[in-house]
Amino acid sequence: MAKLVINNDKKMSTIAPEIYGHFSEHLGRCIYEGLYVGEDSDIPNVNGMRTDVVEALKEMKIPVLRWPGGCFADEYHWMDGIGPKASRKKMINTHWGGVVEDNSFGTHEFFELCRQLGCKTYVNGNLGSGTVREMSEWVEYITFNGVSPMADLRKQNGHEEPWKIDYFGVGNENWGCGGNMRPQHYADEYRRYQTYVRNYAGNDPIAKICCGPNVDDYEWTKKVMETCFDHCEPRFHGMMDGLSLHYYTLPEVEDDWNKKGSATDFTEEIFYQTLKRGYFMDELINRHGAIMDEYDPDKKIGLIVDEWGIWTDVEPGTNPGFLYQQNTMRDALVAGMTLNIFNKHSDRVKMACIAQLINVLQSVMLTDGEKMIKTPTYHVFHMYRHHQGATLLRSDLIGAGTVGAGKNELPKVIESVSENADGVITVTLTNNSLEAAENVTIQLTDDGAAYGVCEASVVAGTMNAHNTFEAPEVVTEQAFADYEKTADGIRVQIPACSVVSIRLKK
Template sequence: MPCFKPSILALGIPLCILTALPAFAQVSLTVDTSRPGAVINKNVYGQFAEHLGTGIYEGLWVGPESKIPNTKGWRKDVVGALKDLHVPLLRWPGGCFADEYHWKDGIGPRGKRPVKVNTNWGGVPENNAVGTHEFFDLVELLGADAYVNGNLGTGTPQEMAEWVEYMTSEGKSSLAELRAKNGHPQPFKVAYFAIGNEAWGCGGNMKPEYYASLYKHYKTFLKAPPNVLPKFIASGGNDNDSSWTETLSREAAHGTDGISFHYYTLPTDKWEKKGAATGFPESEWFSTMSNTLRIDEHIKRNVAILDKNDPQKKIGFYVDEWGTWYDVEQGTNPGFLFQRNTLRDAVVAALNFNIFHAHADRVRMTNIAQMVNVLQAMIITDKDKMLLTPTYYAYKMYVPFQDATSLPLTLANNTTYGANGKGVPGISASAARARDGKLYVALVNTNPHEATDVTLDVPGQAIGKVAGQVLSAEAMDAHNTFDRPQAIKPAPFSAQAAGGKLTLKVPAKAVMVFAVEG
């Protein structure tokens, strides 16, 4: 029974590879490489940066004059770490903030821009130091595409149309010349443009029929040269309300690339008392697993509506806000939505990735909330310090799945984690053929106490060895701090198969991603 290399033992967990099948029953994973599925759009790994708390100011933007090393005002350490995630897409400026954001406040000399109040998030001053040009500097530094969210709630069709023209016009219009005067003669590339955000709530408390009419009204005037025309997104529903997808896919489908959807995982399922980010009981580990897995049913219900109204599959289903949402960290501004990020968050992220892969034909974009310092963040900063979270590492482990071809799989004899007649699948899995030609497999163990043996079979392909990474820890709420910034991080592993098959012992509360080689 050969064990993992010593580097893995830093986790304090015995992780061994079994080269022969034991007598007791195991979970059996079979990957069918003969029936490739949809491509997993790289934008499934999209990010979201809203003008909220320190998510942009300090977390990302420090300004060109800052002593913190930066490029065009953007922190070099944070941008460098994000580049390692191959961030494909960044959504900005919100969120709820988008429907009170007036783009002309964020152009021109920064010292002359108006100072407003961020009424959605903490009532703090918004000096508009980060505007259109700064945002596009960031996406260029990241090598990402831009997803801009327009102001439907307090804006006008003219304002929105002029913003699209300002960003995309190639001619000699006054707006194109203004853009050039502000330092960017060439048009910006806007990959996606959303008309409003959460129109059912902070974006205007609308009914879907009313929003559908407004969407068509506004979109009529959003024009750009064909080579830089954005894909347009309609603001859809959340949780159990599929009426938005039903209405929009019927009444606002023409020229619509996608309908958005928002879903947050709350341990308690109660907004007034969501649950703690750390120090939580196992009951909240279980409820978090159970609640996050519900997104699969939400996706299925909405996709069924799209399949009925859009059988040609022209419209994508964009989960452009998702992630964990806990009670804010004690002593912080409640409007800043700062929470610790633990191993539990990494497991939640991986479970969602596997679900998104399973619906790759429709789920062509998702954007976790949010990138830095807010909710389920990749990175946490404190002035000039920075640390990487377990969720960051989950994203990094799953990089090979970007633009990979999904592969069908079956899980037999799966375990169940839970008690009292309630439970969730013990093992979640996903498989894909990556752009490098290799077969990649992801495994997640939701059980916080028990490791699980998983036997891998790939009919028609001999398995010689596997190599990848595993993320786990002793504590359910294991997390990195500025005193211990590497308390939890992935460890490498490799294993040899026997007889063309391989059995892995997946640790408790773990995420594993590995490549299969012949």
């Protein structure tokens, strides 16, 4: 039997709500058909935004949304997406599927979507093929509340008041699709471009996100941090608020990027291999964080994991450039495990965006015409929403052992614990075993006998269980009752292949 010791008198970092963020790119059916159907659609909508999707995202408590990319961002010219829709420029989306992008979803539509969702905005600017002036004028168009050419143009296009940009990404993957740059060159470009991302009077400061590394490119992190800090004024922290990290869990790929493995048809060995690769996120945060500590020991600059999740082969018969894949209990476990890792690193990780929101990669929803289903990953995010804005508590898991074998070995149970402003403690655990349940006794070091379970839920199923439009509730969040209060603490039996949330209150 394992033991989870919670030091509930040991308050640690705040878990930023933005850790539970999401990513929407002009890719496949994420924007069009997924989020936006147009004002004239027969599918119920408000100003073109799907009502069913918006309501489900609000229920999940989405905190922040990143747009317009991704690789698309560094080919996106924002003026193509404003003004009357009939006269907006059309283009070929050369990155994703070779389809026509008609720019009917642009700046106004994005901010309308975020208004309906009640979430923060994360706009990714075009450094790769754009200009400093273009980026600067976009920020002016969105945020300036005064007389200027861009503010006047916004008003002419029907929006009198400015919007708020909470986060602004200066380029995306500039080591690759965003320009194939060397780290020193990108860092110099970042310094120049971010200078003109203005904080206009009366606005809250825009948090500026610098393009960080791809996976384990520690040299990129080192050289970008070094270059950005070189010959800079003491007010440098106004120059960079976050450094991004991208890491996708690729189930099978070794040498051939085009063979990542099926989303639903995989072996037990591949299951554990996938989870172990997901668990690599912990090492990435530790090692990149250590480099950041050399320049930013006070952790004022957040590590922003704004692209993460499982990336498999597309579903048979779909456009390979649309990256449409199914979503199983394997995805749910990777999501739960990764979010627990982010929580436990919340002193450094300040935002994360799973890729992507809907119909693309490890999405939380899938749509087919007027139909919409929630994926296992959705139910994990819904379960974990109680961690948002709560305080991380010190927790130590003893005796749970490991699963997998050899290079695929990883901890059997991964947890995180937080306490909210009302004193409610949320414990989330993943049981990464396919075969065996795990008995865990939860012990609190401060007045533990006074606590009882006030709410509990579970997401569970076989490793490849998933929801379809014909059977939309194969995997859902269910009430959980397999616990009891004992003299030693609260004993919980976590089912095999499951994610469990236990909430404790005096």
